[in-house]
Amino acid sequence: MSAPKPKLLVTQRFPKAVEARALSDYEARVNETGASWGADELIEASAGMDGLLVAANDSLRGDVIERLPESVRIIATFSVGYEHIDVAAARERGMVVTNTPDVLTDATADMAVLLMLTAARRAGEGERTLRAGAWTGWTPTQFLGTQVTGKRLGIVGMGRIGRAVAHRMRAFAMEIHYHNRNRLAAGIEDGAAFYADLDDLLPNCDFLSLHCPLTPETAKLLNAERIAKLPDGAVVVNSARGAVVDDRALIAALESGKVAAAGLDVYDGEPNVNAGYMGLENAFLAPHLGSATVETRNAMGFRALDNLDAFFAGADPLDRLS
Ligand code: DGY
Numbered sequence: 001m002s003a004p005k006p007k008l009l010v011t012q013r014f015p016k017a018v019e020a021r022a023l024s025d026y027e028a029r030v031n032e033t034g035a036s037w038g039a040d041e042l043i044e045a046s047a048g049m050d051g052l053l054v055a056a057n058d059s060l061r062g063d064v065i066e067r068l069p070e071s072v073r074i075i076a077t078f079s080v081g082y083e084h085i086d087v088a089a090a091r092e093r094g095m096v097v098t099n100t101p102d103v104l105t106d107a108t109a110d111m112a113v114l115l116m117l118t119a120a121r122r123a124g125e126g127e128r129t130l131r132a133g134a135w136t137g138w139t140p141t142q143f144l145g146t147q148v149t150g151k152r153l154g155i156v157g158m159g160r161i162g163r164a165v166a167h168r169m170r171a172f173a174m175e176i177h178y179h180n181r182n183r184l185a186a187g188i189e190d191g192a193a194f195y196a197d198l199d200d201l202l203p204n205c206d207f208l209s210l211h212c213p214l215t216p217e218t219a220k221l222l223n224a225e226r227i228a229k230l231p232d233g234a235v236v237v238n239s240a241r242g243a244v245v246d247d248r249a250l251i252a253a254l255e256s257g258k259v260a261a262a263g264l265d266v267y268d269g270e271p272n273v274n275a276g277y278m279g280l281e282n283a284f285l286a287p288h289l290g291s292a293t294v295e296t297r298n299a300m301g302f303r304a305l306d307n308l309d310a311f312f313a314g315a316d317p318l319d320r321l322s
Contacts, residue, residue: 006050006312007071011037011058014078015294018301022053025309039064046072051308056081057270062089074311076304079291080104081241082321083214091322098307098319102160103299104291108239109164111290112209115237115263116153116169120207121145122261124284146206146235146260149173154205156198156221157212157240158184165209166192177204202229207237214241224249233260239290242267251276254283265290 008026010019013034022028029045031037036057037045046052046068054060056079065086074096077085082099090097118124122145129135129143150173155162158180166176176192178184179201183194195201198221202208208230212218222236223246230236236259238245247268253259254277261282267273270288277283291300307317 006308007048008051008053008308009046009049010053011042011045012055012078014053014055014301015297017298018078018305021302021305025305026051028053039067043067043069050074051076051311053078053304053308054085055079056084058084060085060090062086065089065093065095068093068095074098074308074317076307076311076317078300078304081213083241087322095322096311096317096320097322098304098311098317099321100300100303100307101319103303104296105160105164107293107296108161108290109168111265111286112161112165112211112237112239113168115239115265115284115286116207116209116235117148118284119235119237119261119263119282120148122282125281128281146233148207151175151206152177152204153207153209154178154201155192156180156201156208156210158192159211161239162209162211163188165211166190174207177201199226199229202226203231205230205234207235209237210240210244212240212244214243218244220244220246222246222250224252227253227259230259232258234258235260236262237264238262239265242270247274247276251280254280 005027008022008028010022010028010030012031019030049072051074052072054075054077060075066089072095075085075090076098078100080099080101085097087097122143126143153169153174153176155166155178158178178192179195179198221244227249236250250262254262263284265286266288277285291297307319310317
């Protein structure tokens with residue numbers, strides 16, 4: 001007789017292929033509501049489960065982790081970011097936490113490029129004008145944006161995604177400048193200028209793209225004081241986490257023109273978006289699309305399941321965080 005399959009709570013609707021694999025390899029229960037569960041529902045649904053497959057829109061704060069049943073031994077998140085999970089609290093309870101790095105690098109870097117170009121070239125504003133039937137035809141001075149070619153791109157966080165953005169933007173003849181906790185090895189740095197201090201990077205950024213994780217140290221990292229250090233008319237891109245930016249400061253800078261344009265894919269307090277952005281033509285606002293390709297979302301799901309499979313087979317999961 002074969003061993004019983006581990007019991008897995010799947011807290012969201014995931015891509016079909018991912019759910020199919022979860023349902024075939026586990027005794028899985030899928031949250032079919034299409035909405036995230038609140039803390040009480042999540043805890044209730046976890047009764048008797050061996051593991052949880054969660055996503056970035058589930059909240060596993062310390063108080064939730066504390067109330068999870070003893071049976072839960074692993075939380076695998078379908079995301080590279082894991083600030084929605086109190087990893088220390090999970091560690092305390094002897095629970096393993098895993099994430100899904102690598103597989104979303106390309107899609108997220110592509111999104112940063114899209115945000116950069118769309119913001120710089122006023123494409124959002126142009127599209128809105130056209131759809132509103134308000135486009136009166138080409139003129140020599142209409143929707144003039146900022147050229148990307150040859151400009152200085154400052155990258156905050158030169159991990160996998162930051163490096164993939166640098167790689168792409170070198171093809172646009174951009175000069176790469178970066179701030180990172182540690183300087184990259186020369187071969188990986190590939191001629192990019194390193195700034196140990198973020199404040200020294202900022203005056204060298206015609207474009208600034210954020211790629212750092214959200215931690216207590218990076219919360220509101222881009223604040224009014226730092227924005228003041230950017231060249232006038234800089235373009236700001238955020239595909240990392242919304243809370244890395246002080247929204248009030250960025251909105252004020254977009255209003256004054258200090259920041260010419262912003263391309264944002266992530267927001268503090270998602271899905272709520274600071275209302276101050278809504279009326280700003282120079283803010284291009286995407287609904288957290290960074291990893292949203294079929295290929296990437298499948299790969300994220302499979303990576304999360306690989307981590308679960310390894311754990312239940314008694315091995316160390318590849319992407320173990322605790
Ligand atoms: C992640 O994986 O952290 C993303 O933000 C979800 O797309």
